[in-house]
Amino acid sequence: MERVAIIGVGQTKYERNKKGETFADLVFEVVTKALDDAGIAIEDIDNVVTVSNDFWDGRTISSMAVTDACGSYGKSVSTVEGDGTFGALYGLMRLLSGSFRSTLVVSHCKGSEGSNHFITNAIFNPIYERIIGLDSISSSALQARRYTEKYGITEEQCALVSVKNHKNALNNPFAQIAMDISAEDVMNSRMLSEPIKLFDSSPISDGACAIILADERMAKRVATSPVWVKGIGHSADAYNLGDRDLAEPAALIRAAQKAYNMAGIKEPYKEIDVAEIYDAFTYQELLWSEGLGFCERGKGGKLIESGETTMGGKLPINPSGGVLSAHPVLVAGLARIAEITIQLREEGNGRQVDGAKTGLAHGINGACGQAHCVWVLEN
Amino acid sequence: MSKQKYPLLTISSEIEQPYNYSLGRYGGRLLKELKHNKKIVGIKCPKCGHVYVPPRQVCGKCFVKMDEFAEISNKGNLESFTVVYFSFLDPETGQKRPVPYGYGRIKLDGADSGFLHFLEESDLKKLKIGMRVEAVFDENRTGNFKDIKYFKITKERNPS
Amino acid sequence: MGQRVAIVGTGQTDHKSSRKDVNGVELIQEATARALEDAGLRRQDIDAVVIGNMDHFEGINYVDMWSIDGNGGLHKPVMKVTTGGTTGTTVAIAGYYHVASGLFDTVLAIGWEKNSESDTTAAIITCADPFWERPTFGGAVAGLAGAACEYMHRYGITERDAALIAVRDRKNALKNPYAHLRKEITVEDVLNSPMLAYPIKLLDMCPRSDGACAIVFASEDKTKCITDKPAWVHQVSSRHNFTFFTDVERAGRMPTLYEACMDIYKNEGIKNPLHELDVVEMYVPSSFAGLVWIDALGVCDEGGAARLVSDGVTEMDGELPINPSGGVISTNCIGATGLIRVAEAAMQISGKAGEHQIDGAELALATGFGGCQWSDVLLIGSSKPN
Ligand SMILES: [Zn+2]
Numbered sequence: 001m002e003r004v005a006i007i008g009v010g011q012t013k014y015e016r017n018k019k020g021e022t023f024a025d026l027v028f029e030v031v032t033k034a035l036d037d038a039g040i041a042i043e044d045i046d047n048v049v050t051v052s053n054d055f056w057d058g059r060t061i062s063s064m065a066v067t068d069a070c071g072s073y074g075k076s077v078s079t080v081e082g083d084g085t086f087g088a089l090y091g092l093m094r095l096l097s098g099s100f101r102s103t104l105v106v107s108h109c110k111g112s113e114g115s116n117h118f119i120t121n122a123i124f125n126p127i128y129e130r131i132i133g134l135d136s137i138s139s140s141a142l143q144a145r146r147y148t149e150k151y152g153i154t155e156e157q158c159a160l161v162s163v164k165n166h167k168n169a170l171n172n173p174f175a176q177i178a179m180d181i182s183a184e185d186v187m188n189s190r191m192l193s194e195p196i197k198l199f200d201s202s203p204i205s206d207g208a209c210a211i212i213l214a215d216e217r218m219a220k221r222v223a224t225s226p227v228w229v230k231g232i233g234h235s236a237d238a239y240n241l242g243d244r245d246l247a248e249p250a251a252l253i254r255a256a257q258k259a260y261n262m263a264g265i266k267e268p269y270k271e272i273d274v275a276e277i278y279d280a281f282t283y284q285e286l287l288w289s290e291g292l293g294f295c296e297r298g299k300g301g302k303l304i305e306s307g308e309t310t311m312g313g314k315l316p317i318n319p320s321g322g323v324l325s326a327h328p329v330l331v332a333g334l335a336r337i338a339e340i341t342i343q344l345r346e347e348g349n350g351r352q353v354d355g356a357k358t359g360l361a362h363g364i365n366g367a368c369g370q371a372h373c374v375w376v377l378e379n
Numbered sequence: 380m381s382k383q384k385y386p387l388l389t390i391s392s393e394i395e396q397p398y399n400y401s402l403g404r405y406g407g408r409l410l411k412e413l414k415h416n417k418k419i420v421g422i423k424c425p426k427c428g429h430v431y432v433p434p435r436q437v438c439g440k441c442f443v444k445m446d447e448f449a450e451i452s453n454k455g456n457l458e459s460f461t462v463v464y465f466s467f468l469d470p471e472t473g474q475k476r477p478v479p480y481g482y483g484r485i486k487l488d489g490a491d492s493g494f495l496h497f498l499e500e501s502d503l504k505k506l507k508i509g510m511r512v513e514a515v516f517d518e519n520r521t522g523n524f525k526d527i528k529y530f531k532i533t534k535e536r537n538p539s
Numbered sequence: 540m541g542q543r544v545a546i547v548g549t550g551q552t553d554h555k556s557s558r559k560d561v562n563g564v565e566l567i568q569e570a571t572a573r574a575l576e577d578a579g580l581r582r583q584d585i586d587a588v589v590i591g592n593m594d595h596f597e598g599i600n601y602v603d604m605w606s607i608d609g610n611g612g613l614h615k616p617v618m619k620v621t622t623g624g625t626t627g628t629t630v631a632i633a634g635y636y637h638v639a640s641g642l643f644d645t646v647l648a649i650g651w652e653k654n655s656e657s658d659t660t661a662a663i664i665t666c667a668d669p670f671w672e673r674p675t676f677g678g679a680v681a682g683l684a685g686a687a688c689e690y691m692h693r694y695g696i697t698e699r700d701a702a703l704i705a706v707r708d709r710k711n712a713l714k715n716p717y718a719h720l721r722k723e724i725t726v727e728d729v730l731n732s733p734m735l736a737y738p739i740k741l742l743d744m745c746p747r748s749d750g751a752c753a754i755v756f757a758s759e760d761k762t763k764c765i766t767d768k769p770a771w772v773h774q775v776s777s778r779h780n781f782t783f784f785t786d787v788e789r790a791g792r793m794p795t796l797y798e799a800c801m802d803i804y805k806n807e808g809i810k811n812p813l814h815e816l817d818v819v820e821m822y823v824p825s826s827f828a829g830l831v832w833i834d835a836l837g838v839c840d841e842g843g844a845a846r847l848v849s850d851g852v853t854e855m856d857g858e859l860p861i862n863p864s865g866g867v868i869s870t871n872c873i874g875a876t877g878l879i880r881v882a883e884a885a886m887q888i889s890g891k892a893g894e895h896q897i898d899g900a901e902l903a904l905a906t907g908f909g910g911c912q913w914s915d916v917l918l919i920g921s922s923k924p925n
Contacts, residue, residue, distance in 0.1 A: 001641065022403035024782065028437050028444070042442045054594040054621075058398035060666040061593070061623035061910040068439030068782045074798065076777050078629055081594075081619045082603065090618065090633060097639035098541035114398050122600035127390055127562075232642075236617040239607045254614060366604030371617060387559040389656075394598050400669045410670075431786065433671045439781065459692075459789075461684035463677040463736040467660035471673055482675040484685055484785060493785035495675045503737055508692040524674050 001262060004095050005219035005226035006377070007102075008038025008212035009338035014176040014326030017112045018206040023057060024069035026108045026208035031070055034104070034210040040222055045212070047100045048072040050079045051087035051107035051330050055119045070106050083278075084209060084334025085363030085373035089232055091213050101218045108208040109328040116204055123367050125240070136280070136367070137201065141193035143246040143368040144283040148195065150247040151298035153286060155195065159186035160304045161282040162199045162324060168311060169321025171350030174335075176205050176326040186282075200282040202327035209334040211341070225345045230358070231265070231376035233258025239370065249291030252362075252372040256292045263376040265358075268293045269315060272376075273356040274343045276336035278364045279322045288362060288369070289317065311353070319343065319351040333363020337375055344379035405434040408448060414522040419514065421490050423447045432490045452488035453514040456537055457530075459484045460508070462501050485512055485530055497529040511535035543759040543924055544638040545769035546889075548578025549882035554719040554750035554870045557655035563597060567651050567751050568609035570875075574647065574753035575611075577891075578765055585755075586643040588612035589633045590619055591626040592652050592874030595662035610649055622779070623666060624679075624822070626650055627752065627877025628907025628915035632775045634756040635917075639772075644758040650878035651751030654871075659747045666910045672784055677736055679824060680744055682784065684736035687827030689789055691738060694842030696830065698738050702729035703848050704829030705742050705868050711855060712865025714894035719748040719870040729826070743826040750872030752879045759923075770885035773902075774918040776802040781911050795914035796835035796906065803904075803918050804837070813838040813852075817900040818887050819861045820880040822908040823868060832906065833861070855897065863887065863895040877907035877915065884919045 010033025012018075012026055021029075027050075035042060048070050052062035059065060063079035070077075076094075080087040084107035091103035120136035147153060160183055169178035181199065189198040219226040235258070237251035238244050256268070265271045277292065279285035286300025294315060295303040303309060309317040318324075320339040323332045340359035342348050358378050365371040402410065405422065409432075412418040421432035426441040430449050438445055460483035469476040481498035483506075499515065500506055512530040520526040550573025552558070552566055561569065567590075575581065588610050590603050599605050603612070603619035610617065618637075622629040627650035634648030660678035667676040676682065690696060706726055712718035724742055732741040762769045778795035781787050788794050800812070809815050819836065823829035833844035838859060847853060853861040862868075864883040867876055884903035886892040901922065907915035 019401050020404055022401050022406070022435075025403050025436050053600070054665075055396070055600045058396060058400065058665070059669070060595045060662055060664075061621075061913075063622065064666060064779075064911050064913075065668070065782055067779055067911070068435065068437045071439075071442040073439045073442065073780045074778070076802075077779050078620060078632065078777060079622050081591075081621045082601070086618050090620070090636070093633075093636045093640035093642060096541065096641055097636050099636075099639070110401070113400060114396065118394070118396050119600060122394065122396075122598060123604070125605070126392060126599065130392075234616045234618070235614060236604065236607055236612050238613060239605055251614070255616075366601045370601075370604045370607075389559060392598075398669075402670060406670055431783075433668075433783070435782075439786070459685045459689035461677070461681050461688055461736045461739075463681050463684075464733070465660075465680065465735045467664075467678060468658040470661045470665050471669075476677070482677070482681070482685075484689075492783070495672055495785055497675055508689065524670050 002096055003216040004092055004213055004229045005223060006211055006341045007214045007219050007223040007226055008034040009341050010034035010037055010210045011174045011335055011338055012207040013174050014205045014207040014328055016204060018110065023065050023108050023110065027066040027106050028069040030208040030210040031104065031106055034212050038212045038222060042071040045071065045102050045104045047076040047094055048104045049087050049091040051084050052079065053081050053330055055122055056109050056114060056329055058114050066108060082365045083363035083373065084331055085337060085375060086234065086365065088211060088334060088337055089234060089373060092229060092232065095213055095215050102212060102214045104210060104212050106208065106210040107331045107334045109330045110206040111204040111329060112206050137196060138193045139241065139367045140281050141196045142241065144195050144281060147247040147283055147287050153301040155187055156183050157301035157304055158200060158282040159183040161279060161285045162186045164310050165279060165318050165322045165324045168319050168351060169325035172320045175321040177203050178321060178325060196281055202280045202323045205326045205328040207328040207331055209331045209338050211334060211338055225379065227341045227344045228378050230378045231259035231263030234371065234373040236371040246368055249287055249369060252288060252291030252369065255372040255374045259374040259376050265376060271358060272315060272360050273358050274319060274340065274353040275315060275317045275360040276320060276339045277317060277362040278333060279318060279324050280327060285317060316353045319348065319353055333373065336361040336363060340377050344377055405436055409433050410522050413526040414520040417516045419451045419453060419487060421449050421451045423449045429491045430489060431492045432487060432494050449489065451490045455485045455487035455512060457483050457508060457510045457512050458486050458493055460498060460506050462503055481506065496527060499529045499531040509537045511537055541639045542641050544635050544756055544772045545762040546754055546885035547757045547762055547765040547769055548574045548755035549885055550574030550577055550753045551717045551879060551882065552750045554717055554748045554872055556746065556748060558749040563653050564606050564609035566653060566749065567606050567649060570751035570753040571609065571611050571647060571649060574755050578755040580755060582611045584645055585611055585615065585647045586645050587616040587637055588647045589630055589637060590649040591621045591630040593621060593623060593626060595665055596652050596654055596873065597656045611647055622909050622913050624873060624909030625877055625907035625913040625915045626874045627879065628881060628917065630878055631754060631881040631917060632777060632915060634754060635772050635775055638756045638758050644761045646756045647753060648756060648878065649751065649753045650875040652872040652874040653749045654747035654873060655749050668783060680739055681736045683825045683828055684739045687738050690827060690831050696845050698730060699726060700845040701743060701826040701830055702726045704823065704826035705729050707854060708862050708866040708868040711863050711895060712869035715864045718865040720746055739825055745824050745867045745871040748870050748872040750875050752875040752882050754878060754882050768889040770888035770919045771924050772917060773920045773924045774803040774806050777915045779913040784911055787912055792841055793831050793835040793912065795912045796832055797837065799914045799916040800836055803916055807918055812836060813859055815902060816859055816904050817902050818863060818897045819859060819904045820864060820883045821861055821866065821906045822877055822880055823862065823866050824908060860897050863892065863897055880905040880907065881917055888919050888921050
């Protein structure tokens with residue numbers, strides 16, 4: 001693969017109800033920040049990939065609403081509907097084709113404007129599944145139940161993810177929910193959909209994120225600390241929940257293997273210094289850690305207990321506070337890439353993992369992580 | 380399995396998807412002016428000077444932030460129009476939109492972009508591109524786009 | 540940098556106003572199976588899938604995930620792209636970049652829509668700004684009507700001039716077994732059909748169809764093993780400049796299509812598109828747009844399209860045949876519509892267009908049109924690109 005670097009990132013603060021800003025305002029904020037971060041002007045960008053979803057935005061052709069704000073006037077532009085990691089992947093492809101030298105990727109979402117229940121209920125089969133009332137929370141509860149029962153993962157082990165990530169969030173100025181809580185607090189929090197409780201869940205969030213990808217020539221010319229893309233992989237699992245063993249992250253294993261092969265990574269737990277992964281619910285950080293090969297199958301609970309994924313551990317996971325601390329859908333995966341970029345530039349301040357050289361960012365699509373996208377980055 | 384023929388079925392569902400769209404700081408200003416002062420405001424690009432209505436933060440062409448609001452006339456030229464005869468479901472109300480109705484793209488005096496609104500007239504024979512039109516405000520304004528009821532044809536001559 | 544890309548297989552469903560015999564996933568499967576068959580490939584040979592539609596037409600969220608059984612993407616990389624009316628061409632362009640990037644060698648690109656499953660106009664209305672545009676906006680018909688009204692006024696074009704486009708496309712559709720509307724019409728038929736939104740009448744306007752289309756894109760190495768008549772992708776370009784309908788610059792040629800075409804001609808070294816292009820598959824949603832878009836191809840002076848059409852230049856036997864397939868006015872399964880243009884352009888280049896084949900076509904242009912003037916353009920040719 002030709003060398004491509006991330007040369008700029010920008011994020012909004014993630015909040016529950018950004019009433020003062022339209023989608024376009026959020027996009028303009030992060031695009032401006034990413035350009036400033038890269039030290040370039042909009043004229044230096046030659047193509048744009050926006051990320052949005054018509055259901056979340058309550059608008060057909062949702063990307064139309066941000067055309068002015070993303071700076072794509074007169075440029076080649078396209079739209080990915082899905083997590084921001086997939087949008088970034090399309091941006092990467094466009095650079096690798098040799099047709100462009102710099103891609104701006106921007107994702108936005110205002111979870112507070114629509115209804116999470118209705119929007120995520122629309123993911124499910126309209127004839128057989130919607131009527132049950134499935135949504136992102138209740139379907140994930142099925143997955144949590146299956147995973148924890150199959151491998152003997154405890155409620156407390158899941159709670160430890162919440163404790164760790166919400167504490168990490170205290171050091172992230174963009175995070176929405178930052179707090180120092182105990183495992184008991186998590187276990188005593190309100191039950192949403194058994195076994196998922198309030199503090200096991202990510203919040204409803206508004207926000208945007210932008211990154212700028214550049215080919216090697218441009219990256220070397222403009223960036224003082226470019227972060228290089230070493231490997232990527234994406235893969236999808238079956239749609240019907242009944243067609244999957246929800247305790248097995250088959251698609252993630254494939255996606256990760258592809259990214260690792262490309263990056264030449266053989267032992268991810270040893271070779272990766274920091275990871276930002278899509279923990280929409282506490283159990284997901286454990287399950288995805290297994291899928292990413294950070295530990296053996298079924299050992300996600302042991303991994304969190306070991307303390308090696310906390311700050312100062314062998315492989316800190318979600319120093320930013322992760323998705324549990326802010327969950328603008330579609331944006332969240334792109335924010336994972338932005339956070340790893342910040343880590344590899346050693347600009348993480350309070351959330352910096354010392355000496356991070358190789359990082360991993362991860363995003364998901366669909367119900368219960370039906371599809372995954374894995375990025376391996378290096379400074 | 381028998382060779383019995385099964386009918387082709389469809390299942391109807393009315394999906395409700397409620398949203399609270401933010402107007403933002405720019406659009407909110409226009410609604411406020413409509414409601415309280417019966418005025419239309421736009422916004423001027425500091426770089427190219429283009430005056431946009433409705434107001435928004437970014438001039439897409441120049442990619443700069445705009446903050447100079449500009450008062451715009453309630454009168455303008457009819458740049459294009461149509462009269463809609465076919466009936467369809469209005470996603471905002473869940474009811475059929477009443478037809479026929481006329482609407483047009485109006486270039487308000489003082490603005491460079493167009494403005495979409497209803498026309499009082501829906502008789503095709505009486506509508507012509509280039510006509511002068513004027514906003515007619517509702518007496519009971521609620522801070523809504525429909526605080527302007529429609530645009531009516533005026534006797535003025537098109538100055539251009 | 541990058542690798543060459545060719546179209547090595549295409550597949551279309553039997554497009555109809557309502558395909559109640561299949562659900563959406565099965566409809567998609569029909570197109571993918573036909574594309575694979577055309578390429579002589581199996582699902583296992585596919586490295587990645589890219590798919591698109593417009594969510595609000597069927598009310599399915601995360602369609603790329605929902606359709607996995609039909610789109611061939613199980614345990615494979617799958618991505619969704621969508622840009623409104625242009626979705627089909629956007630899918631094609633994404634399929635091209637998947638392969639051009641060197642990350643994948645054989646990619647399935649799918650566009651589909653089951654327009655019978657919702658109120659098309661209601662779903663389109665929500666593309667407009669919720670405060671400033673939705674109250675008046677009457678969907679694609681009304682939006683195109685306003686633009687048509689202005690174009691007629693500016694260039695002295697008549698409803699009769701526009702009707703010729705519908706007559707041409709519907710006549711061509713008689714030769715395309717996949718076309719949805721296959722009945723010849725006359726100018727009088729168009730002029731006498733019910734007025735939908737002035738000046739657009741029923742027969743000026745595209746229908747709404749259920750249908751899907753799939754295309755197999757392959758790298759140069761794979762292409763060699765698959766076919767000796769590949770349709771090479773020479774150039775792709777997209778433009779979308781505006782958020783609000785009322786910002787769209789209406790003076791002169793349709794700006795985004797013109798820009799995208801000029802981008803392509805410049806990169807390909809095309810000086811005289813009228814002579815150098817052999818065939819165009821154009822996303823013509825209404826007869827009036829069929830004139831405006833011709834101006835934007837840069838093949839005549841502004842406002843000159845009507846003359847070109849009445850002179851027969853765009854007929855099957857003219858200098859630049861447009862829409863031998865019958866175009867969008869004959870078939871419009873919206874998320875597939877742009878992809879069908881690309882598939883039909885590729886079929887012309889590979890000599891697979893059957894009765895509607897333009898003899899000796901070596902260079903074909905496919906265009907996509909979408910909300911607030913989204914424009915995608917692809918240039919497909921028989922010679923290997925530089
Ligand atoms: Zn400007």
